[in-house]
Amino acid sequence: MVDLHTFKHPSVAVINGDHWFSEMNADSFPGQAFSLKIKRILHHAQSEFQDILIFESETFGNVLVLNGIVQCTEKDEFVYQELISHVPLMSHPAPKNVLVIGGGDCGVVREVAKHIKLGFVDNVTMVEIDDMVINLSRKYLPNMALPELFENEKVNFVIDDGFKFLKENTNKYDVIITDSSDPEGPAEEFFQTNYFRLLQSSLTPGGIVIMQSSENIWLNLDYLKQLKNKAETVFKNVKYTQCYMPSYTSGQLGLLVATDDEEKDLTRPLRTADNERELFRYYGAKIHESSFVLPTWVASELSQK
Amino acid sequence: MVDLHTFKHPSVAVINGDHWFSEMNADSFPGQAFSLKIKRILHHAQSEFQDILIFESETFGNVLVLNGIVQCTEKDEFVYQELISHVPLMSHPAPKNVLVIGGGDCGVVREVAKHIKLGFVDNVTMVEIDDMVINLSRKYLPNMALPELFENEKVNFVIDDGFKFLKENTNKYDVIITDSSDPEGPAEEFFQTNYFRLLQSSLTPGGIVIMQSSENIWLNLDYLKQLKNKAETVFKNVKYTQCYMPSYTSGQLGLLVATDDEEKDLTRPLRTADNERELFRYYGAKIHESSFVLPTWVASELSQK
Numbered sequence: 001m002v003d004l005h006t007f008k009h010p011s012v013a014v015i016n017g018d019h020w021f022s023e024m025n026a027d028s029f030p031g032q033a034f035s036l037k038i039k040r041i042l043h044h045a046q047s048e049f050q051d052i053l054i055f056e057s058e059t060f061g062n063v064l065v066l067n068g069i070v071q072c073t074e075k076d077e078f079v080y081q082e083l084i085s086h087v088p089l090m091s092h093p094a095p096k097n098v099l100v101i102g103g104g105d106c107g108v109v110r111e112v113a114k115h116i117k118l119g120f121v122d123n124v125t126m127v128e129i130d131d132m133v134i135n136l137s138r139k140y141l142p143n144m145a146l147p148e149l150f151e152n153e154k155v156n157f158v159i160d161d162g163f164k165f166l167k168e169n170t171n172k173y174d175v176i177i178t179d180s181s182d183p184e185g186p187a188e189e190f191f192q193t194n195y196f197r198l199l200q201s202s203l204t205p206g207g208i209v210i211m212q213s214s215e216n217i218w219l220n221l222d223y224l225k226q227l228k229n230k231a232e233t234v235f236k237n238v239k240y241t242q243c244y245m246p247s248y249t250s251g252q253l254g255l256l257v258a259t260d261d262e263e264k265d266l267t268r269p270l271r272t273a274d275n276e277r278e279l280f281r282y283y284g285a286k287i288h289e290s291s292f293v294l295p296t297w298v299a300s301e302l303s304q305k
Numbered sequence: 306m307v308d309l310h311t312f313k314h315p316s317v318a319v320i321n322g323d324h325w326f327s328e329m330n331a332d333s334f335p336g337q338a339f340s341l342k343i344k345r346i347l348h349h350a351q352s353e354f355q356d357i358l359i360f361e362s363e364t365f366g367n368v369l370v371l372n373g374i375v376q377c378t379e380k381d382e383f384v385y386q387e388l389i390s391h392v393p394l395m396s397h398p399a400p401k402n403v404l405v406i407g408g409g410d411c412g413v414v415r416e417v418a419k420h421i422k423l424g425f426v427d428n429v430t431m432v433e434i435d436d437m438v439i440n441l442s443r444k445y446l447p448n449m450a451l452p453e454l455f456e457n458e459k460v461n462f463v464i465d466d467g468f469k470f471l472k473e474n475t476n477k478y479d480v481i482i483t484d485s486s487d488p489e490g491p492a493e494e495f496f497q498t499n500y501f502r503l504l505q506s507s508l509t510p511g512g513i514v515i516m517q518s519s520e521n522i523w524l525n526l527d528y529l530k531q532l533k534n535k536a537e538t539v540f541k542n543v544k545y546t547q548c549y550m551p552s553y554t555s556g557q558l559g560l561l562v563a564t565d566d567e568e569k570d571l572t573r574p575l576r577t578a579d580n581e582r583e584l585f586r587y588y589g590a591k592i593h594e595s596s597f598v599l600p601t602w603v604a605s606e607l608s609q610k
Contacts, residue, residue: 024321033339060337244556
């Protein structure tokens with residue numbers, strides 16, 4: 001156990017005697033901040049790849065923070081994990097082989113495993129570069145990194161670089177879910193288009209990929225527009241889907257979903273689950289469709305080239 | 306001009322040399338906080354009714370704060386103002402007489418005035434108890450409290466208590482928009498049902514009322530359920546509609562919309578504007594419909610009695 005009173009971290013401040021985690025210093029969100037009150041620090045470590053902080057919050061359950069940015073909280077993680085998983089899986093006629101890139105908290109794999117039980121998915125492979133995130137999630141986020149996932153022979157965990165893995169596995173996956181942040185820096189543009197091409201080459205014909213867009217409609221709509229336009233230079237059919245959750249800055253999270261099947265209507269699920277309310281907390285057939293309905297100004301901006 | 310460096314307010318703190326407004330101490334949002342970086346304080350006053358703070362933020366434009374809670378920011382106010390106005394107005398076949406209760410920033414009246422121009426609304430009356438909010442909004446939020454609204458003879462401003470005004474004006478309004486917070490305290494339950502009855506008696510037959518629900522799905526779903534059930538003891542047809550905006554805590558804001566017309570489908574607009582993209586930034590026919598699509602767990606909870 002880490003002693004909260006002697007704990008030092010650039011994202012943790014003492015305010016009126018209480019300890020708060022805050023994204024106040026994040027360059028990505030200038031002028032605004034979301035903060036969570038800390039009950040206790042569960043773990044803090046520097047892995048080979050990043051700063052990992054896990055704390056128990058006052059009102060959002062356990063929280064995973066990577067490099068000072070909230071990745072998930074137990075209170076609202078299901079919103080994002082369900083949307084990113086079920087939108088592509090429910091849009092594909094036969095998603096037998098599924099790949100997840102990133103997503104070390106294992107919440108996405110938890111959702112994909114529901115489709116194994118339903119008989120639609122044969123196997124899922126998760127490629128995560130940082131095994132420390134997986135191990136800490138097993139310990140502190142057991143409702144995401146469910147123990148049963150690690151005993152399921154249809155669920156494969158690979159500790160590797162996602163780019164390298166994609167290069168080595170072409171024409172293989174019906175659905176790819178990329179739950180990792182975008183590369184940043186000078187090679188960004190080159191990198192992105194290359195990444196889209198790599199994803200494309202790993203998909204089977206008619207395959208569907210979904211990617212965290214990393215920027216939301218409130219922070220940088222121009223960037224999002226450019227990203228979508230770039231994806232459209234690679235894929236024939238690209239759509240933007242979104243969900244809302246309190247623990248992400250600006251409360252909105254967007255995803256690009258893409259396929260080379262021009263006829264495919266990604267906005268409508270091919271299947272519905274009879275027991276929607278048992279299987280899902282957030283997702284449902286109507287949520288699938290409405291997640292593609294964008295505010296008028298956003299729809300207008302994103303439809304421009 | 307208020308000197309930021311000597312300015313004292315319970316919601317303003319200096320962090321790493323910068324001044325931040327924060328809802329960190331708000332009892333309504335335990336354990337979480339949304340903060341905005343302050344560029345300069347525009348006005349601070351104690352009116353007869355409340356603490357009024359207006360500041361220019363770093364990235365959200367000018368911000369109106371009442372009793373420590375953000376009421377609107379120039380960046381995202383249109384989301385809420387458009388949804389609360391256009392959902393009832395577009396659902397009513399002939400909304401000739403419109404009443405707005407509260408909404409001192411005048412953003413709702415600005416939206417209703419669009420329907421005067423379109424020829425659907427004959428007149429709108431805004432009843433606000435605190436004229437200081439209106440006067441300060443005219444000065445510091447001129448894109449909400451548009452100068453032209455105060456020269457429009459079809460727009461009436463009344464400085465009065467909303468409850469008193471409703472009692473004095475029965476069977477008069479086709480649409481009522483209540484943009485004020487709920488009363489809190491021991492008389493809450495009695496008050497709410499009474500308030501619903503007052504609203505009902507001021508509506509014309511087939512009239513529609515929309516009310517800020519004051520609680521959102523993430524903070525207190527049980528309370529919201531009780532509130533909806535209470536509204537259903539008064540009105541024959543009650544629905545919950547929602548929007549998402551970064552400056553409201555948990556990023557989500559819900560509204561109850563109600564009518565005594567059992568046959569009315571409140572979730573579908575009766576009219577669409579040909580020039581949707583010129584008239585609205587957020588609202589549109591598809592947004593109207595999808596604003597009623599709730600996450601599976603919320604839909605399930607709210608459908609229970």
